[in-house]
Amino acid sequence: MNPVIEPVSTVDDLMSLLANCEDAWDMPDRSGDPVDILDHDRQCAEILRRDFPSDEELQVAGLVHDIGHVLVPGDDAGHGVHGGNAVRTLLGNRVARLVELHVVAKRYLAATDSAHAAALSPSSQRTLIAQGGPMTPAEIAAFEADPDFTAAIALRRADDAGKIIGLTVHPLDTWRAVIERVAADH
Secondary structure (H helix, E strand, O other): OOOOOOOOOOHHHHHHHHHOOOOOOOOOOOOOOOOOHHHHHHHHHHHHHHHOOOOHHHHHHHHHOOOHHHHOOOOOOOHHHHHHHHHHHHHOHHHHHHHHHHHHHHHHHHHHOHHHHHHOOHHHHHHHHHOOOOOOHHHHHHHHOOOOHHHHHHHHHHHHHOOOOOOOOOOHHHHHHHHHHHHHHO
């Protein structure tokens, strides 16, 4: 049974949800990522801002990609879908799809990039199985044909890189103007 996720309808509501990600963890027992979800999401967004300065939708997808862990705690396999469903109305289909696809992209990279697969954190290695395991050749071909393939891979790589304990990142409120632009543009 899929939980009903209420859509986030305002930027203020999204900012509150993101703030609630402080001291929230991807695994209920804190055995997952070494930083809380807010810190991780901000690290991911800043990597994407550095590498893709003109793609604010991708940056915002990085900022919100793990909110599904807070919306439905303990559902690692579904957290991308839950987060995507929550932000679709406010941030548009592309941001929502990228949030959904960051889990799919992990499966793709696990199947196609042995160095990436070997470098997955212990938590990511464990959850990969619940998320469907490495992609099959048919799944690889279908994903490579997806119009958001390149952006989804970029988000996934930033996701894997944004787990540094003690890294200084900009405060959450510095992202408000970017979120407002993305919300206004869709």
